[in-house]
Amino acid sequence: MMQFMLLFSRQGKLRLQKWYEAHPDKLKKKITRELVALVLSRKPKMCSFLEWKDLKIVYKRYASLYFCCAIENDDNELLALEIIHRYVELLDKYFGSVCELDIIFNFEKAYFMLDELLLGGEVQETSKKNVLKAIAAQDLLQEESEEPRGLLEELGFITGS
Amino acid sequence: MSTIIRSLTTPTPKRLRDLIREIRSARTAADERAVVQKECAAIRDSFRDPDNTYRCRNIAKLLYIHMLGYPAHFGQLECLKIVASQKFTDKRIGYLGAMLLLDEKQEVHLLVTNSLKNDLGHQTQYIQSLALCTLGSICSTEMSRDLAGEIEKMIKSSNAYIKKKAILCAFCIIRKVPDLLEMFIPATRTLLNEKNHGVLLTAVCLITEMCEKSPDALQHFRKVVPQLVRILKNLIMAGYSPEHDVSGVSDPFLQVKILRLLRRLGKNDTEASETMNDILAQVATNTDTSKNVGHAILYEIVLTIMGIKSEAGLRVLAVNILGRFLLNNDKNIRYVALNTLLKVVQADYNAVQRHRTTIVDCLKDPDVSIKKRAVELSFALINTSNVRGMMKELLHFLETCEPEFKPDICSKISFPYKRWHIDTVMKVLVTAGNYVRDDTVSITIQLAAEMKELHPYIVQQLFKNFKDHLDEQSLIQVSVWCIGEYGEYLLTGECAEDEPVQASEDEVVTELEKVLSNHNLNEITKEYAITALMKLSSRFRTSIGRIKDIMSVYGKSVNVELQQRSVEYSQIFNKFDSLRLSLLEQMPLIETSRSKNILHENSSENLLNGVSDEGDVQKENKKNLQESQNILDILDVGSPTQPTQPPPKSGVNDLLDILGDVANVTSSTAPVSIPNTQPVPMGNDLMDLLGGSPISNQMNGGNGFPPMTAFNKNGLLVEFLIEKDISDPDVTSINIKATNSTQSPMSEFVFQAAVPKSFHLQLNPPSGNSVPPANSGSVTQLIKVKNPSKQTLRMRIKISYSHNGQTVTDMGEVNSFPATLWQ
Numbered sequence: 013m014m015q016f017m018l019l020f021s022r023q024g025k026l027r028l029q030k031w032y033e034a035h036p037d038k039l040k041k042k043i044t045r046e047l048v049a050l051v052l053s054r055k056p057k058m059c060s061f062l063e064w065k066d067l068k069i070v071y072k073r074y075a076s077l078y079f080c081c082a083i084e085n086d087d088n089e090l091l092a093l094e095i096i097h098r099y100v101e102l103l104d105k106y107f108g109s110v111c112e113l114d115i116i117f118n119f120e121k122a123y124f125m126l127d128e129l130l131l132g133g134e135v136q137e138t139s140k141k142n143v144l145k146a147i148a149a150q151d152l153l154q155e156e157s158e159e160p161r162g163l164l165e166e167l168g169f170i171t172g173s
Numbered sequence: 174m175s176t177i178i179r180s181l182t183t184p185t186p187k188r189l190r191d192l193i194r195e196i197r198s199a200r201t202a203a204d205e206r207a208v209v210q211k212e213c214a215a216i217r218d219s220f221r222d223p224d225n226t227y228r229c230r231n232i233a234k235l236l237y238i239h240m241l242g243y244p245a246h247f248g249q250l251e252c253l254k255i256v257a258s259q260k261f262t263d264k265r266i267g268y269l270g271a272m273l274l275l276d277e278k279q280e281v282h283l284l285v286t287n288s289l290k291n292d293l294g295h296q297t298q299y300i301q302s303l304a305l306c307t308l309g310s311i312c313s314t315e316m317s318r319d320l321a322g323e324i325e326k327m328i329k330s331s332n333a334y335i336k337k338k339a340i341l342c343a344f345c346i347i348r349k350v351p352d353l354l355e356m357f358i359p360a361t362r363t364l365l366n367e368k369n370h371g372v373l374l375t376a377v378c379l380i381t382e383m384c385e386k387s388p389d390a391l392q393h394f395r396k397v398v399p400q401l402v403r404i405l406k407n408l409i410m411a412g413y414s415p416e417h418d419v420s421g422v423s424d425p426f427l428q429v430k431i432l433r434l435l436r437r438l439g440k441n442d443t444e445a446s447e448t449m450n451d452i453l454a455q456v457a458t459n460t461d462t463s464k465n466v467g468h469a470i471l472y473e474i475v476l477t478i479m480g481i482k483s484e485a486g487l488r489v490l491a492v493n494i495l496g497r498f499l500l501n502n503d504k505n506i507r508y509v510a511l512n513t514l515l516k517v518v519q520a521d522y523n524a525v526q527r528h529r530t531t532i533v534d535c536l537k538d539p540d541v542s543i544k545k546r547a548v549e550l551s552f553a554l555i556n557t558s559n560v561r562g563m564m565k566e567l568l569h570f571l572e573t574c575e576p577e578f579k580p581d582i583c584s585k586i587s588f589p590y591k592r593w594h595i596d597t598v599m600k601v602l603v604t605a606g607n608y609v610r611d612d613t614v615s616i617t618i619q620l621a622a623e624m625k626e627l628h629p630y631i632v633q634q635l636f637k638n639f640k641d642h643l644d645e646q647s648l649i650q651v652s653v654w655c656i657g658e659y660g661e662y663l664l665t666g667e668c669a670e671d672e673p674v675q676a677s678e679d680e681v682v683t684e685l686e687k688v689l690s691n692h693n694l695n696e697i698t699k700e701y702a703i704t705a706l707m708k709l710s711s712r713f714r715t716s717i718g719r720i721k722d723i724m725s726v727y728g729k730s731v732n733v734e735l736q737q738r739s740v741e742y743s744q745i746f747n748k749f750d751s752l753r754l755s756l757l758e759q760m761p762l763i764e765t766s767r768s769k770n771i772l773h774e775n776s777s778e779n780l781l782n783g784v785s786d787e788g789d790v791q792k793e794n795k796k797n798l799q800e801s802q803n804i805l806d807i808l809d810v811g812s813p814t815q816p817t818q819p820p821p822k823s824g825v826n827d828l829l830d831i832l833g834d835v836a837n838v839t840s841s842t843a844p845v846s847i848p849n850t851q852p853v854p855m856g857n858d859l860m861d862l863l864g865g866s867p868i869s870n871q872m873n874g875g876n877g878f879p880p881m882t883a884f885n886k887n888g889l890l891v892e893f894l895i896e897k898d899i900s901d902p903d904v905t906s907i908n909i910k911a912t913n914s915t916q917s918p919m920s921e922f923v924f925q926a927a928v929p930k931s932f933h934l935q936l937n938p939p940s941g942n943s944v945p946p947a948n949s950g951s952v953t954q955l956i957k958v959k960n961p962s963k964q965t966l967r968m969r970i971k972i973s974y975s976h977n978g979q980t981v982t983d984m985g986e987v988n989s990f991p992a993t994l995w996q
Contacts, residue, residue: 013348026240029273032310036276041242057539059504088476090469090509091429094419117193119240120233123269132309132345134378136337137371138426139416146334150265150299157260 013133017081024048032133061089076112189233229263232270256288268303272310293323305338317346321353328360333369340375351386377430384437398445402452420464432473439481446482468506492524499531511546518553536570579608602648609647617651629662633674650701657705661712678716707742711757883987888915907956913944919974927969933959966990
């Protein structure tokens with residue numbers, strides 16, 4: 013089972029964090045700091061895996077963004093790379109050649125996407141098409157629920173009053 | 174109307190996008206903090222407003238702020254409020270916030286549980302999905318218990334989208350609360366008949382977890398093996414299906430999960446293992462390995478083959494797959510291969526041995542983690558037939574590798590051939606410079622001492638080498654020790670080698686003097702040198718005067734230890750010159766169980782244990798050294814000027830004994846039994862000083878602790894001789910010795926011992942059951958106590974015997990074990 017996934021930039025800025033195991037906030041921050049430093053200090057020649065405490069850390073860099081996840085000891089690290097890659101492909105399809113800025117400004121969408129791919133730290137859907145379909149349907153549902161609001165609201169008025 | 178007025182008076186909150194822009198444009202951390210603080214204040218204000226329409230937007234902003242590392246817990250309740258909203262957007266953001274912000278606080282959790290309960294029953298599948306996803310993310314024990322029923326119902330849903338999510342929620346619940354497992358088993362049974370990959374995948378996951386958690390479930394699910402085999406077969410036989418293919422491999426995620434479950438089910442079960450043998454071979458040969466994903470599957474296959482009771486042929490196939498991995502360009506694949514080989518090397522030694530060359534090549538890998546694995550594996554593969562080649566590679570590696578590797582390699586290198594062995598050790602010392610642990614020095618000295626026929630060669634080589642490496646402490650310590658012991662071979666220059674080294678007495682003394690005056694060398698090294706000079710004085714003829722002079726010079730040294738030694742040695746020259754020759758004889762060979770370890774093949778683990786143990790002993794010795802009386806005291810004790818003391822002869826005897834010459838001198842002058850107890854600890858210190866060997870403890874009956882009296886009553890004396898086990902630092906061996914000072918024998922002698930639960934006690938059979946009278950013999954018995962938690966040992970003993978026709982039973986408690994035993 014995946015224990016958590018972190019996305020961070022080359023500068024070490026956190027872009028997304030997903031925890032499948034409950035930890036207090038303080039510990040989460042500490043783990044994040046430690047791992048970001050550890051992964052950023054690795055040279056490109058090095059392999060994508062590290063042993064960290066009793067977990068295996070699998071990371072991969074896509075452009076300016078590092079995707080880093082922690083899996084348990086009997087998990088398959090090569091497959092974890094595939095999961096990361098699958099997630100990147102999904103984001104790419106959804107945003108249309110995704111870049112770090114897309115994930116910064118639409119971080120909630122990145123979370124929604126991850127939640128359709130993984131649940132409780134395990135892969136729930138292996139078909140890209142199904143994941144994107146579910147996301148599209150929910151986006152539509154969101155638009156429908158948003159519709160009554162309009163331009164006026166953005167200006168500070170409540171419609172209908 | 175009032176809302177209009179308020180919205181006119183209070184400005185519309187910033188949009189998320191604008192906030193992100195503003196934060197990103199902040200130049201300094203202080204600027205960023207200011208922006209965030211201002212925004213947080215505004216968000217807090219808006220939360221106080223009961224009918225705020227921008228709640229969703231504010232939560233989104235708060236989540237962004239939270240990701241930057243600022244506190245955002247004040248939004249927890251707000252998340253729960255919008256989760257209760259009817260709008261999908263609100264729920265979507267609300268649950269996202271709940272997943273990110275909630276910790277395991279109970280009062281909030283009750284609210285979440287209620288919302289989840291409501292939404293799990295919602296008619297819109299996407300709202301159900303949000304609730305399931307949240308449950309999978311923040312599932313606590315209470316939540317698991319409260320919602321397990323709902324989840325169980327949803328597993329039976331006909332909607333695959335909900336079904337797969339519910340299955341994974343069940344997986345989370347079981348991980349959290351294993352005793353809820355039972356209720357999910359009936360619903361799980363039918364899941365493997367499904368066609369939908371998401372459902373299959375999650376079902377396999379759930380079954381795997383159930384098998385991990387409960388042996389009953391494991392037994393129950395063994396019968397699905399044929400079904401799993403069929404699914405796997407369909408997967409690899411099925412043609413291209415764009416939906417589930419990953420670069421030519423059909424649904425690798427599902428394949429890997431099934432393989433993993435098969436591993437669980439086939440472990441220790443011959444029948445299940447047989448059922449899956451064929452499919453494993455098929456998958457192994459049919460998987461396309463041009464991409465990472467194919468390797469992911471092969472990797473899982475290998476683990477499964479190694480994890481179950483598979484055929485020998487299949488195991489070889491698995492090791493060969495790993496061998497192929499090692500040749501792969503992808504460093505990740507090489508890494509997993511080495512890691513896995515390391516795990517299987519014990520079980521499949523010969524199969525792994527075939528890939529030795531490839532493994533050794535990985536020593537040149539640029540990646541440190543790969544190198545580290547390769548080093549470990551290389552050591553595991555060394556045996557008598559490949560030792561030369563392997564050592565060459567490892568020594569080559571030692572020359573080029575990062576310093577962090579050096580200590581480990583130096584300690585681990587193990588040797589079956591003497592001459593080659595000593596060459597290698599010397600080369601290691603020269604190459605590794607100061608990256609050598611202290612114990613390596615003593616191991617090397619021990620080794621040199623053992624190779625009697627090579628002494629001329631060793632001392633000559635070391636003498637030749639050490640002059641050029643005057644900055645390497647360990648090399649010099651070993652060299653100086655050997656010169657002190659075997660220096661006479663330098664004078665003759667005789668040696669079976671091609672280029673014997675010859676030196677005059679003066680040259681040798683000059684070199685040692687250089688060591689003493691070299692500022693780069695530490696004090697310990699110099700102590701080695703002063704002792705070496707002293708020892709040489711017994712075998713050199715012409716330079717004794719010089720050595721005396723050096724002693725008197727260093728008798729004024731600022732280094733206390735050095736000064737003390739020099740003064741003591743000068744005393745030997747002045748007052749006890751007649752004893753000097755026998756005092757300074759060659760050290761006898763030190764017998765240890767350690768040496769067996771070193772020479773033992775593939776004993777890297779033993780060796781490691783031994784090494785750590787050695788460190789302990791050494792520490793102890795150092796402590797003893799500081800506490801010990803100096804040699805002068807002992808000499809005084811034995812001096813004839815004090816009439817109250819024992820006669821000089823026995824003083825001599827003690828002295829000789831102290832200096833470790835037990836073997837030849839003592840026996841000729843006096844009965845051996847005299848020094849048995851008292852001088853032992855001191856003798857150790859001195860030997861340590863002269864021999865520099867940490868193993869000297871072993872000499873006097875192998876005992877580093879004075880004997881303890883455990884029981885003394887009615888003429889029966891039970892003594893404990895305590896000894897630490899070399900191979901396991903947690904284990905203490907206690908040798909019991911029972912003697913009888915009465916005039917009649919004690920028969921049916923039984924000794925029993927009990928220790929607290931945190932210890933493990935092993936009582937070996939006694940040497941007999943009758944204790945002979947008048948101390949004319951003894952009964953011995955070995956107890957081993959393992960103390961993994963390093964507590965102070967307390968022992969209850971019970972003794973019974975029959976004496977003059979009467980049965981005597983006695984109990985006692987032994988609490989005075991030396992504290993150093995457990996450190």
